[in-house]
Each structure stands twice: as structure tokens, then as C-alpha cells.
């Protein structure tokens with residue numbers, strides 16, 4: 001049984017790395033962002049609450065996140081363990097998490113703020129179908145047009161230099177104390193999030209003492 005926490009700023013490829021590790025080790029990938037998106041898409045009561053919060057330009061509260069995570073963890077549906085992404089958000093939640101679960105490691109994907117700016121400001125969204133693009137990693141065939149529906153690509157409203165600077169400051173303020181708590185227990189492995197996804201995955205495994213990724217049949 002393996003239990004991991006993965007932490008990293010937006011644009012660090014946290015979801016990708018968690019997904020790769022989960023697929024290979026048969027871990028359940030618990031992503032707070034995915035859970036919220038599911039609720040919004042399925043128009044649940046919680047989804048409506050999340051949507052209202054975000055429409056008002058606010059962050060979903062730590063308590064709401066905690067409730068969702070607790071409910072998810074209570075399902076105990078993993079045979080081989082889990083990797084959790086998007087939690088804990090603050091010191092109290094980190095202490096609680098350490099008391100409740102025997103965690104094997106905390107993966108910290110480290111990305112300099114300048115690189116976060118470069119990556120996040122390259123994100124585009126299709127105004128027609130909502131497909132995500134990134135002008136660095138995944139640009140459309142025709143500049144400014146969606147490959148799927150041909151609609152114009154736009155920047156997300158909150159992807160401006162100023163808004164991002166505020167989010168980054170908040171992220172560091174909240175995350176540093178959580179990392180400090182995990183570091184005291186010597187759980188944290190810090191991995192440079194700038195190389196390719198495959199290289200990052202290898203680094204994560206080497207630092208956690210895991211075997212290299214299983215080659216997948218093509």
C-alpha cells in the first residue's frame with residue numbers, strides 16, 4: 001500500500017505526473033480539481049456552490065475542500081494506495097492528514113515563478129467548445145483557431161499577469177507552511193518541474209525509491 005501527496009503550483013504538470021504514477025502503480029488518483037469539475041458538470045448542489053464562488057472571483061474555501069476530501073477518502077476504494085492532488089491546503093489540514101494516514105512521501109514539483117508565468121500566460125481556451133490549448137506545448141494547427149470547431153481561441157479572464165501574480169503569492173503563502181510540516185517528517189522529495197513529463201516521472205521514482213516506469217505496450 002502506497003500513499004502519496006503531490007504538490008505543485010498551477011502549470012507544474014501535477015495532474016499529469018499524478019496520473020502517470022497512479023496508472024503504473026494502480027493507485028487511486030484523488031484530484032480535488034477533478035472532483036469539483038465533476039460536481040460543476042453534473043450540476044450538483046456542491047457544484048453550484050463551487051460555481052458561485054468562482055464566478056465571484058474567490059477561491060473555494062479550505063473547509064469546503066476538506067469536506068470533499070474527507071468524503072472521498074471515506075470510500076476506501078483503493079487496493080494499492082492513492083495519490084492525492086490539491087490537498088492539504090493549510091497547516092491544520094496537513095497535521096490532520098499526517099495523524100490520519102501513514103503517508104509514504106510528498107512529491108513537490110518545483111517550478112520557478114517566471115516559468116509559471118510563461119506557461120500559464122500561454123494558455124488559451126476555445127470560445128466555442130471549451131477545448132484547452134497551450135501555445136507552448138499544444139498549439140492549434142491554425143493560429144488562433146480551434147482545431148475541433150474553428151472558433152476563436154481566447155485567454156481565460158483570470159490568466160493575466162496581475163491576477164497570476166496574486167495567485168502565486170497566495171500559493172506560496174499557503175503552501176510553504178504545509179511543505180515545512182511535511183519536511184519536518186522528512187517526507188518531501190523536491191523535483192524540478194521544467195524537464196519533459198517522462199524525465200520528471202523518472203526523477204520522482206528515483207527519489208521515492210520506486211522502480212522505473214513499466215514500459216507500456218504500444
Ligand SMILES: [Zn+2]
Nearest residue numbers: 126129146149
Ligand atoms: Zn472549439
